[in-house]
Amino acid sequence: MTRRVDVIGGGPGGLYAARLLKRYDPGLEVTVHERMDGAAQTFGFGVGLTEATMRNLEEADPETAARVRAVSYAGHELHWRGPDRSVRLHGARNLAVGRAALLDVLAQAAIEAGVDYRPGSAADLGTVSGDVVIAADGVGSATRAKLAPDLGVHASLGRTRYLWCGTGFAVPSAYFSATARGQEQFVVHAYPYAADRSTFLIEVDDTTWAGAGLGPFDAATGPGQTDEQSVRRLEEILAAELGGGRLLTNRTRWSRFTRLSLDRWHAGNVALVGDAAHTAHYTLGSGTKLALEDAIALATALTGEGSVRSAFTAYEQARRPAVRRFQQLASRSQRWWDSYRWRSGWPAEQLGLSFMTRSGNLTMTDYAKAEPAVVRTALGRFGEPPPAAAELDEWVLARSGRAAPAAGAAVDEVAWSEPDVWGEAADQLVARVAAGPDRPVLLTAGPEPAAQWARVDLAERLRLQTGLCIGVEFPASEKGFAATSIAAGRADFAVFSPA
Ligand SMILES: Cc1cc2nc3c(=O)[nH]c(=O)nc-3n(C[C@H](O)[C@H](O)[C@H](O)COP(=O)(O)OP(=O)(O)OC[C@H]3O[C@@H](n4cnc5c(N)ncnc54)[C@H](O)[C@@H]3O)c2cc1C
Structure with a gap:
């Protein structure tokens, strides 16, 4: 029987798992080992949470959820800030919390539940002896590295670099912007998380990195230090956006995002x-949402009937589908930002529609119901005023049909189902199409959903990089997906395969 748990x-994941374990089974001995001296030492600034996440927390532990809410900053809109104007992408539904404030709440809640919380104490598999060990040691997990042969680790690095900064004031709404300097593009993701603080994350691609000469600054910065020279350079470049103010730092240096997945989430x-x-x-x-929801599922499984092994299996089975879904949504979002450069000249509303539908969890019709003005203006490129949301799909498909090649006209058909549309095979295809004749391309393949997205993503890349007219074959049941893809600039026309 499980008596002792070492975390x-x-x-967020480790503290919340510990709190819930004690709450669900007060007889357990639960210890959290944290190498930092406390929340004040943590990395990063604010993180965004959604109302859906808050509802899950409220269900698992209403008291802690209420405290998280109390330290959160809620009710701000999301905007796209272009060089000459700002467009509202959605209404006041954002919620964000400072990472340090969140950790303070979770640590206090764990201590109150009877958890032995030990800040300033690094641990590893050799120093802990619980019946159960929960590895909540983050993306750089040494525990995972030690167990790698049993876990099946898949890791890859993102194409862009980011610098996680803050500001000493609350920006009026969450927003994205891109400041251009010749070929250089400095993308900002900003949102307020307290009355006097915002997260201010800057992202650059390789062209910008090289053009702005940021590499030597990064290389000259020691491990764990802030890259002061990059930060000063960015304060100059983004002076208009920062009102001439300073960026806040917290061991702030350039990173590439690590995408990580495992074949198994437990070993022994x-x-x-x-x-x-x-x-x-x-x-x-x-990421924080997924960590907190993992904690709920693992604490529930470990305090139910059965062995540790069956609890681990139940935990993994419960969480895999949601995690897979969010990783897929997040990968598409990552790809959208990776390829931002090619959309940078688009009008703000067109960018907004493309951005809001990038992950696939929102259709054009749903978005038109929420923000009709953005969609109406974006669809203005078809040269006619669009109808009401309910009729938009047919309307877009009819208009895009005019771009489709006439019956009997020459079209290059390319079968595609490879998920990586920025890999070597896709690079070769894009180069071949760009060097080929100036005629439409139709991407075809079977109807599996993953391949469907791959075709749409590749179509978008081909459109952006070759300027040719690109069509995608969709199953007949996917009219809404097809219309959204065309409206958002991912394809020029759709061809429907028989049901
Ligand atoms: C730039 C950026 C922006 C983000 N924005 C958001 C956002 O808006 N919303 C969101 O939900 N998520 C966001 N995330 C993701 C989020 O930060 C992570 O997904 C989340 O922190 C994961 O929680 P965790 O508990 O698994 O790991 P972590 O928060 O990384 O915590 C791991 C802890 O383990 C400790 N540790 C490591 N090794 C040891 C050891 N040997 N002994 C003891 N302690 C150890 C570390 O000190 C750390 O405190 C963002 C991430 C980044 C990089």
Whole structure:
């Protein structure tokens, strides 16, 4: 029978798992080992949470959820800030919390439940002896590295670099912007998380990195230090946006996002939660959510009937589908930002529609119901005023049909189902199409959903990089998906395969 649980890592996942274990089974001895001296030492600034996440927390532990809410900053809109104007992308439904404030709440809640919380104490599999070990030691997990042969680790690095900064004031709404300097593009993701603080994340691609000469500054910065020279340079470049103010730093240096997934989330008496087990790109804002929800599922499984092994299996089975879904959404969001450069000249509303539908969890019709003005203006490119939301799909498909090649006209058909549309095979295809004749391309393949997205993503890349007219074959049941893809600029026309 499980009596003692050691948790390695006192981030959101580890602290919340510990709190819930004691809450669900007060007889357990639960220890959290955290190498930092406390929340004030943590990395990063604010993180976004959604109302759906808050509802899950409220169900699992209403008291802690109420305290998280109390330290959160809620009710701000999301905007796209172009060089000459700002467009509202959605209404006041954002909620964000400072990472340090969140950790303070979770640590206090764990202590009150009877958890032995030990800040300033690094641990590893050799120093803990619980019946169960929870590895909540983040994306750089040493526990995962030690168990790698049993876990099946898949990791890859993102194409862009980011610098996680803050500001000493609350920006009036969450927003994205892109400041251009010749070929350089400095993308900002900003949102307020307290009355006097905002997260201010800057992202650059390789062209910008090289053009702005940021590499030497990064290389000259020691481990754990802030890259002061990059920060000063960015304060100059983004002076208009910052009102001439300073950026706040916290061991702020350039990173590439690590996308991580495992074949198994447990080995022996060790289960992994949160970033140690899986990551989701920060532009979806879901990593903390996934860590907290893992904690709920693992604490529930471990305090139910059955062996540790069956609890671990139940935990993994419960969480895999949601984590897979969020990783897929996050990967598409990552790809959208990776390829931002090619959309940078688009009008704000067109960018907004493309951005809001990038992950696939929102259709054009749903978005038109929420923000009709954005969609109406974006669809203005078809040259006629669009109808009401309910009729938009047919309307877009009819208009895009005019771009489709006439019956009998020459079209290059390319079968595609490879998920990676920025890999070598896709690079070769794009180069071949760009060098080929100036005629439409139709991407065809079978009807599996993953391949469907791959075709749409590749179509978008081909459109952006070759300027040719690109069509996608969709199953007849996917009219809404097809219309959204065309409206958002991912394809020029759709061809429907028989049902
Ligand atoms: C730029 C950026 C922006 C983000 N924005 C958002 C957002 O808006 N919304 C969102 O939900 N998520 C966001 N995230 C993701 C989020 O930060 C992570 O997904 C989340 O922190 C994962 O929680 P965790 O508990 O698994 O790991 P972590 O928060 O990384 O915590 C791991 C803890 O383990 C400790 N540790 C490590 N090794 C040891 C050891 N040997 N002994 C003891 N302690 C150890 C570390 O000190 C750390 O405190 C963002 C991430 C990044 C990089």
